[in-house]
Each structure stands twice: as structure tokens, then as C-alpha cells.
Amino acid sequence: MKLVKKLSLVAVAAAFVISSAGVGSTAQAAGSISGKITINGSTALLPLSLQAAKEFQRLNPKVKIAASGKGSVTGPQAVNKGIADIGACDWDASTDVPGFKAFSGQVANKVAVIPFATVVNKSVGVDNLTTDQLKGIFSGKITNWKDVGGANADIVVITRAFGSGTRVNYQAKALAGGDITKKDKNYKEVGSSGDMKTAVSTTPNSIGYIDLVYVSGGDLKAVSFNGVAPTADNVVKGTYKVWSYGYYMTKGQPTGATKAFIDYVQSKKFQDSSLKKLKFIPISSMK
Amino acid sequence: MSTHVNDLARGEAPKLKEPVNRSGWNRAARVRFTNKLFKSYFLFSILALCLVLALVIFFIGKTALLTFRDISFAQFFLSFDWTPEEGKFGAASFIINTLSLTLLTMVFAVPISVGLAILIAEIAPKWLKSFIRPVLDLLVGIPSIVYGYLGLTVLIPIIRNLSGENLGDGLLAASIVLTIMILPTISRISDDAITAVPKKYREAAYALGSTRLQVIFRVVLPAAMRGIAAAVILGMTRAIGETMAVVMVIGNTAQLAKSFFTPTSVLTSNIVMQISNVEFDSTWNYALHMMAFLLLIISFGLIMLIRFISRRGGHTA
Amino acid sequence: MSSFTPTRKNKRSIVWDKAATGLFYLLGAMVLLFVFWLLYTILSKGLPGINWQFLTKLPEEMDVGGGIGPVLFNSFYILILSLLFSIPIGVGAGIYMAEYAPNNKFTEGLRICVETLSSVPSIVFGLLGLAIFAEYFDVGLTILGGAVSLAFLNLPTLARVTEEAVRSVPTDLRNASYALGTTKFQTIRTIILPVSMHAIITGICLVAGRAFGESAVILLTAGLSTSGEMWDFNLFSPGETLAVHLWYVQSEAIVEDAKQIADKSAAVLVFVVLFMNLLFRVPLWFNNRKLKR
Numbered sequence: 001m002k003l004v005k006k007l008s009l010v011a012v013a014a015a016f017v018i019s020s021a022g023v024g025s026t027a028q029a030a031g032s033i034s035g036k037i038t039i040n041g042s043t044a045l046l047p048l049s050l051q052a053a054k055e056f057q058r059l060n061p062k063v064k065i066a067a068s069g070k071g072s073v074t075g076p077q078a079v080n081k082g083i084a085d086i087g088a089c090d091w092d093a094s095t096d097v098p099g100f101k102a103f104s105g106q107v108a109n110k111v112a113v114i115p116f117a118t119v120v121n122k123s124v125g126v127d128n129l130t131t132d133q134l135k136g137i138f139s140g141k142i143t144n145w146k147d148v149g150g151a152n153a154d155i156v157v158i159t160r161a162f163g164s165g166t167r168v169n170y171q172a173k174a175l176a177g178g179d180i181t182k183k184d185k186n187y188k189e190v191g192s193s194g195d196m197k198t199a200v201s202t203t204p205n206s207i208g209y210i211d212l213v214y215v216s217g218g219d220l221k222a223v224s225f226n227g228v229a230p231t232a233d234n235v236v237k238g239t240y241k242v243w244s245y246g247y248y249m250t251k252g253q254p255t256g257a258t259k260a261f262i263d264y265v266q267s268k269k270f271q272d273s274s275l276k277k278l279k280f281i282p283i284s285s286m287k
Numbered sequence: 288m289s290t291h292v293n294d295l296a297r298g299e300a301p302k303l304k305e306p307v308n309r310s311g312w313n314r315a316a317r318v319r320f321t322n323k324l325f326k327s328y329f330l331f332s333i334l335a336l337c338l339v340l341a342l343v344i345f346f347i348g349k350t351a352l353l354t355f356r357d358i359s360f361a362q363f364f365l366s367f368d369w370t371p372e373e374g375k376f377g378a379a380s381f382i383i384n385t386l387s388l389t390l391l392t393m394v395f396a397v398p399i400s401v402g403l404a405i406l407i408a409e410i411a412p413k414w415l416k417s418f419i420r421p422v423l424d425l426l427v428g429i430p431s432i433v434y435g436y437l438g439l440t441v442l443i444p445i446i447r448n449l450s451g452e453n454l455g456d457g458l459l460a461a462s463i464v465l466t467i468m469i470l471p472t473i474s475r476i477s478d479d480a481i482t483a484v485p486k487k488y489r490e491a492a493y494a495l496g497s498t499r500l501q502v503i504f505r506v507v508l509p510a511a512m513r514g515i516a517a518a519v520i521l522g523m524t525r526a527i528g529e530t531m532a533v534v535m536v537i538g539n540t541a542q543l544a545k546s547f548f549t550p551t552s553v554l555t556s557n558i559v560m561q562i563s564n565v566e567f568d569s570t571w572n573y574a575l576h577m578m579a580f581l582l583l584i585i586s587f588g589l590i591m592l593i594r595f596i597s598r599r600g601g602h603t604a
Numbered sequence: 605m606s607s608f609t610p611t612r613k614n615k616r617s618i619v620w621d622k623a624a625t626g627l628f629y630l631l632g633a634m635v636l637l638f639v640f641w642l643l644y645t646i647l648s649k650g651l652p653g654i655n656w657q658f659l660t661k662l663p664e665e666m667d668v669g670g671g672i673g674p675v676l677f678n679s680f681y682i683l684i685l686s687l688l689f690s691i692p693i694g695v696g697a698g699i700y701m702a703e704y705a706p707n708n709k710f711t712e713g714l715r716i717c718v719e720t721l722s723s724v725p726s727i728v729f730g731l732l733g734l735a736i737f738a739e740y741f742d743v744g745l746t747i748l749g750g751a752v753s754l755a756f757l758n759l760p761t762l763a764r765v766t767e768e769a770v771r772s773v774p775t776d777l778r779n780a781s782y783a784l785g786t787t788k789f790q791t792i793r794t795i796i797l798p799v800s801m802h803a804i805i806t807g808i809c810l811v812a813g814r815a816f817g818e819s820a821v822i823l824l825t826a827g828l829s830t831s832g833e834m835w836d837f838n839l840f841s842p843g844e845t846l847a848v849h850l851w852y853v854q855s856e857a858i859v860e861d862a863k864q865i866a867d868k869s870a871a872v873l874v875f876v877v878l879f880m881n882l883l884f885r886v887p888l889w890f891n892n893r894k895l896k897r
Contacts, residue, residue: 071563163564332696428819428877483772524723
């Protein structure tokens with residue numbers, strides 16, 4: 001172990017020296033903001049983080065922002081470990097959610113509202129599903145489209161892996177905490193929103209769920225939930241319930257460059273222009 | 288003097304006598320010094336490589352072994368129930384699936400790639416050779432996600448139509464994608480191995496009146512066995528370790544594959560699907576690391592097996 | 605006139621031989637057709653839309669018409685860095701295995717090490733890189749981290765390819781060289797490396813092609829963002845590469861032209877690999893012709 005450490009140290013020694021010089025320079029200046037911000041976590045929030053980072057860096061050239069995404073839970077964990085300054089997460093990680101314990105000492109900063117939609121392949125003749133029907137479909141009790149008013153065909157369930165932020169929220173809001181059980185066949189898991197879109201588009205008789213943003217084009221359509229169409233307007237009006245906040249988790253209250261960055265993301269200027277263009281819903285419109 | 292001749296026959300550098308101080312001792316010393324220096328450098332290189340492996344084993348193993356603090360050895364290896372949400376960590380189905388996927392891939396890939404290598408190295412005219420080789424290399428450069436995407440959008444609908452299944456994801460789809468991905472690796476390296484067989488072997492066989500087919504199967508292939516085995520190992524290890532493409536076409540359902548079309552999951556695809564969604568200090572994370580560690584052990588086992596087989600084959604031929 | 609009367613067994617062998625030759629050609633034709641179909645599918649969707657702007661502009665998150673400039677640059681930068689780290693060690697290790705390694709248990713062990721290393725899934729190297737650079741050295745997601753982790757991935761293949769290449773150099777050449785009184789290293793430098801150079805460079809091409817398209821490692825170690833500048837040589841900048849960008853665009857991006865960007869990026873990736881092969885091979889090809897004369 002010691003040998004390994006030593007050798008790796010030698011191998012990257014030069015790099016280390018340069019890096020520590022770099023870290024040293026991240027000390028915050030009073031006037032103009034400078035520093036290095038690392039964002040990790042939810043991939044669903046990544047387009048937002050990248051766009052915000054771009055705009056923010058244009059205003060504050062001395063700030064360096066690196067963003068990456070893996071999965072929602074990675075965000076608060078990376079913050080805990082000190083790998084990242086901001087952990088993007090699709091749920092409030094400072095409280096318990098099913099499957100994940102709360103991260104103590106972290107502050108959740110709301111940055112956006114994310115609506116989710118139930119999607120089906122366009123071959124499916126069903127346009128509306130109720131909570132109970134969805135619960136039946138995803139728990140494996142309803143296996144044929146004819147039981148929910150469609151044609152006589154097997155339902156192919158496509159779902160995200162356990163722990164995906166989309167799945168956590170969808171399960172809580174659309175399935176009212178109901179189960180998503182694994183089935184023998186006609187069941188598959190995908191790793192990202194893009195894969196979900198492709199899989200539902202190309203698989204006849206399939207059903208899945210996705211961030212509303214991705215529902216455009218392709219051979220898939222969003223179905224109404226309890227009779228309410230999944231649109232941004234219905235979310236703001238409060239009639240469409242399947243949505244959640246997107247959060248930036250930080251260790252304690254954010255400070256320095258990180259604080260400035262989160263302030264920028266929450267600012268009216270960003271929320272009303274870029275964030276809307278990215279088809280998220282501004283946090284201020286939710287009462 | 289006779290020892291020197293023996294050395295030469297074995298392709299070893301003969302040990303020179305102390306050079307006589309004639310055209311400047313300095314140069315001789317320098318030559319001997321660089322000779323020594325580079326020998327140690329080459330040794331250092333291979334050791335550095337082993338160090339990387341040690342690093343991998345240490346890093347993965349350290350986390351992996353924590354698994355057995357919470358769950359028993361027997362449960363991990365013998366149980367088919369992988370429901371981490373409820374604390375059930377049985378990896379048996381992944382292990383068996385990984386082995387069957389690798390086997391199926393090899394069944395497709397080895398005949399095709401070695402056949403292709405034979406075509407390039409022995410049969411095709413020169414212009415065709417210099418055409419096929421670079422074309423094959425192109426396959427390597429296609430990123431695995433592109434393979435995965437094409438598999439999902441082109442291959443799976445075909446399989447779905449042919450089999451009448453609703454999904455089409457499963458071992459068959461995954462092994463076809465993998466076959467395409469490792470095809471260039473196996474055939475290019477086998478090609479090199481076959482080309483390296485000395486010409487005189489072939490000439491001797493032809494002189495005895497053999498047809499080309501006989502020369503290929505009785506003389507060239509046995510002589511190139513070692514290189515081909517290396518190629519197969521390299522291809523196979525890549526197949527075992529490939530993730531990004533497999534994950535898109537295998538269905539990712541933690542169950543034993545009962546048919547070629549059951550949506551299922553192998554070690555790599557399960558790791559890549561779940562590692563981003565687990566907490567660092569959870570049994571789940573440890574179990575995933577254990578699976579990565581297991582992957583190392585499985586490929587190690589397969590490598591040993593192939594080496595054993597090819598060595599025996601090489602002797603009897 | 606022919607004095608040779610074939611026996612029945614001879615005839616059968618000849619028929620088999622003809623049939624097998626036909627089969628081999630058929631196999632080759634099918635594989636080639638498949639490769640061309642694959643390339644056509646990828647390139648035809650992407651290449652027509654590619655222009656200079658796409659290759660040099662910055663990526664966009666919300667407006668149509670984003671480019672891949674910095675991402676493409678990072679791809680080359682990380683690839684070159686990783687080759688810089690891995691070639692000396694990989695080739696050195698290959699030479700050791702082929703030329704120096706005595707035939708004993710220790711060598712067996714080394715060889716198994718190399719082969720086992722080549723089976724390590726790329727995502728594991730990613731996790732390793734993350735542990736070393738982000739946790740141990742605490743530098744975050746950087747180009748350097750990505751390049752080193754990628755180098756780990758390249759090493760075993762490089763070693764294996766070099767070993768095969770060096771091994772295939774005829775023993776006669778070595779003996780001839782030793783007979784002139786050269787040392788082992790002189791023989792390697794002046795005889796073995798030049799002769800096996802062709803195969804080694806082919807191997808490097810293969811490795812480079814794979815590394816260029818690798819996404820899992822870079823995703824974890826170099827991140828998903830760029831510094832937003834075109835020519836950023838800083839080793840500690842985040843370094844999203846083209847393959848990672850392709851993954852991102854395919855998986856999560858929400859710009860309207862994500863699909864087109866993905867198609868174009870895939871086409872560029874394949875095209876670059878094609879070009880890299882040409883670039884390395886053509887000089888070799890000319891060299892070979894010179895050698896033959």
C-alpha cells in the first residue's frame with residue numbers, strides 16, 4: 001500500500017505541484033469573483049448547469065467551472081466527500097427519500113422545476129391513464145393494453161434504474177409511492193433519458209416515463225395523467241402533479257464563487273430567459 | 288566457441304569477451320551501459336504495467352471485500368435474487384449470464400474473425416489484403432455508444448420481428464453487437480500471427496502436394512496457434528469488459544437468461560447501470576465493486592483456460 | 605500429357621480446397637459489405653451537415669446550431685497525452701516480454717498480468733482515475749486525469765501488440781546482427797524495431813482509434829464540460845471529449861438539434877479514425893516500397 005502510494009506520488013508529483021499552485025489561487029478575492037467550482041450529480045440538471053456555467057463564466061472570467069453528471073445521488077455524495085462543490089440532485093437530499101437516507105449538513109438550493117411525463121409508443125391507442133392504472137401497469141398487475149382501454153397487446157414496461165432521480169420522483173408523484181416490480185419479460189431498464197426516449201420510440205406497445213423536456217418528435221407521445229395533459233401551464237396552474245424541484249446541494253450554506261454561481265442560477269435574469277428556453281419551469285412560478 | 292553457436296541458434300545474444308581496448312574503450316563502455324540501462328528500462332515498463340493492475344486490484348478489492356461484512360459468501364455467489372432495495376445481493380445470475388454471453392460471443396466471433404484472418408493472410412491477392420486491413424481497423428474506431436445505438440435502433444427491431452418477442456433485448460442482441468466490436472481485434476492479430484509463420488513451412492507442405500486448404504489447416508494454423516490464442520484472449524477480454532454498448536441492448540433485468548431473448552443483465556451492464564445511483568458507503572456499492580472484482584477473476588480464469596487449451600493444441604499439432 | 609494422375613483422395617482435396625476458398629471469399633465479402641453498410645449509415649447521416657463552423661464553434665445548450673470545437677480539441681489533446689504516457693511504457697513492456705523475458709514462471713505471471721489488465725472494464729479504470737485524481741490528489745475533473753486513466757486502458761493492448769510484432773521478426777535477422785558483435789539493445793534499436801515498426805504502428809493505430817472513441821473513462825475523470833475556450837492547453841481544465849459529448853448529446857441534451865449533433869459527432873469520430881489510419885499508414889507504405897527495391 002505504501003509503495004503504491006509512493007510510486008503514484010512520484011508519477012504525478014510534477015502534476016501535484018502545479019495543481020497545488022492552482023488550488024492556492026482559488027482563494028477568494030474581494031472584488032471580482034474567482035475560484036473553481038465543480039458540479040457533479042444529476043444528469044437531468046446537466047443542460048441547465050452547463051448553460052448557466054457558460055453564462056456565468058462569461059461574466060466572471062476568473063471562475064472555472066467543471067461540470068459532470070452520473071446520477072442524482074452522486075451529487076450530494078460528491079459534496080460530502082469534497083470532490084464537488086455543488087451536487088445536483090433531483091430530490092431534496094437533506095431529507096429522507098425512499099431508498100436514500102438524508103445527507104446531514106447539506107443545504108438544498110432549489111434551482112428549477114422539472115415536470116415529468118408518462119410516455120408511450122405512438123402505436124399505443126391510449127391517451128389517458130389514472131394513478132391506479134399506472135400503479136397496476138408498473139407493478140406488473142396489468143399486463144395487457146386492453147385492460148386500460150387499448151388494443152389487445154402486451155404492455156412492455158421500460159423503466160429507469162433504481163436510484164435514478166426521474167424514477168424516484170415518478171414513483172412518488174405518479175405512482176403515489178407504488179412499486180415498480182421486475183418482470184420476467186416485457187420489462188427493461190435503461191440508463192438515461194435519451195435511452196428512454198429511443199427505447200420507447202422504437203419498441204411497439206411500450207410505456208415509460210421521462211422529463212417532459214424530452215417529449216418532442218420521435219415516435220413517442222405523452223399521455224395525460226388523471227385527465228390532465230402534461231404541460232408546463234398545467235404544472236404552474238397546479239393541476240398536473242407529476243413534477244419536482246431540482247436542487248443544488250452544498251455543504252452548509254454556499255460561500256464565495258459557489259454562492260455567486262447559485263445566486264446567478266436563481267436570479268430572475270437566468271430563470272426567466274435561459275432556464276425557460278431550456279424548458280424547465282422557473283422556481284418563482286410555483287406558489 | 289561452441290557455446291556461442293548454441294546461443295545463436297536460440298536467438299540469444301552471445302556473451303562477448305571483454306573487449307580489447309582498441310578503438311576507444313569509452314564507446315564500448317557506453318554501449319554496454321545503454322544495453323544495461325535499457326534492459327532495466329524494459330523491465331521497469333512491464334513492472335509498471337503490473338503496478339497498474341495491482342492498483343486496480345487494490346482499489347477494487349479494498350471496497351469489494353467490505354461486501355462480506357454484511358452478506359454471506361454463499362448468498363452472494365449462490366443466490367439468484369438480486370434485489371438490493373430489500374438487501375438481497377445474489378449475483379449468481381449475473382455470473383452465469385456473463386459466462387454465457389462471453390461463450391456465445393466467442394462462438395460467433397472466433398470462426399468469423401479467424402476465417403477472415405485466413406482470407407487476408409493466405410488467400411486474398413495483395414491488393415485485396417491492403418484494402419481489407421485498414422477497413423477492419425476502422426471498426427475499432429467506431430465508439431461503443433454508436434454500436435449500442437445502432438444495436439438498439441437497427442438490430443433489435445430485426446430480432447423482434449424474427450423472434451416474435453415483444454422486446455428483443457437479451458443475450459443474442461448483446462452477443463451480436465459484441466461480435467462486431469471484437470471482430471477487428473481478433474482478426475487483425477490473428478492475421479499478424481498467420482503472416483508471421485515462416486514461408487518455408489508452407490513451401491515444404493506444398494512440395495508434398497498439399498492443397499491450400501490442407502496447408503492452412505494442417506501447417507499454418509497450428510504454427511500460428513499461439514498468436515491466434517493471444518488474439519482470442521484479447522478479443523474475449525474486451526468482450527467481457529465492454530459496457531457502454533452492451534447496456535443498451537441487453538435489457539438490464541436482474542434475472543437468469545432462460546432464452547436468447549430474455550431481457551437480462553451481465554456483470555458489466557449491472558455495474559454501469561447501478562454504480563451511479565448508489566451511495567458510496569452502502570453494501571450495494573460494495574457488492575457492485577465485488578462484481579467488478581469478480582469480473583477480473585472470471586477473465587483471469589478464462590485466460591488460464593484458453594492458455595491451457597492452446598498449449599496442448601500447440602504440442603500435438 | 606500430364607504424368608500426374610490424381611487419386612480420388614487428391615480430387616476430393618482439390619474440391620474441398622476450391623469450396624473452402626469460395627467460402628472464405630464469401631465470408632470476406634459479407635464482412636466487408638457489413639462494414640461499408642455500417643460506415644455508410646454513420647457517415648451519410650452526419651457528414652453532409654458538417655461544415656467548418658460546426659467543427660470550431662462552442663457547444664450550445666439551448667440554441668440550435670452548436671458546434672463541437674473545444675470538444676474536438678480536447679479529444680486530440682487527451683489522446684496525444686495518453687499516447688505520450690502509454691507508448692513508452694507499453695512498447696517497452698512488449699519488448700521486454702518478447703526479447704528479454706526468460707522462459708519461466710515469473711514471465712508466465714507477467715503475461716497473465718498483461719492479459720488480465722486488458723480485461724479490466726473501462727469503467728473500472730474510470731473509477732480508479734476518479735479515486736486517484738479527484739480524491740487522492742484532489743484536483744477535480746481534469747484533462748490530465750482523463751489522459752492518465754486513458755493511458756492505463758491503452759497499456760495492455762500496446763504491450764500485447766508490440767510483443768507479437770517483435771516476436772514475428774525472423775531469428776535470422778537477430779543472429780546476423782549479433783554476429784556483427786552488437787549488443788542486445790543495439791540489435792533491438794537498429795534491427796528489431798525498424799523491422800517490426802509497421803506492425804507496432806498498426807497496433808498504435810488500433811489503440812488510438814479505441815481511445816479516441818472511449819467515453820466511460822473520460823466521463824468519470826475529465827468531466828462533461830469544457831472550459832469554454834477553444835485552445836485551452838491547461839492540463840487542469842475540465843476536458844470533455846467528442847465521444848463523451850456524443851454520449852451526452854445522445855443521453856441527456858435537450859437542444860432541439862441534439863439528434864443531428866449526435867449524428868454529426870459520430871460521423872466526425874469515425875472520419876477522424878479513418879484519417880488517423882491514413883496519416884500513419886501512407887508513409888509506412890511508401891517506406892515498404894522503398895525497402896523492397
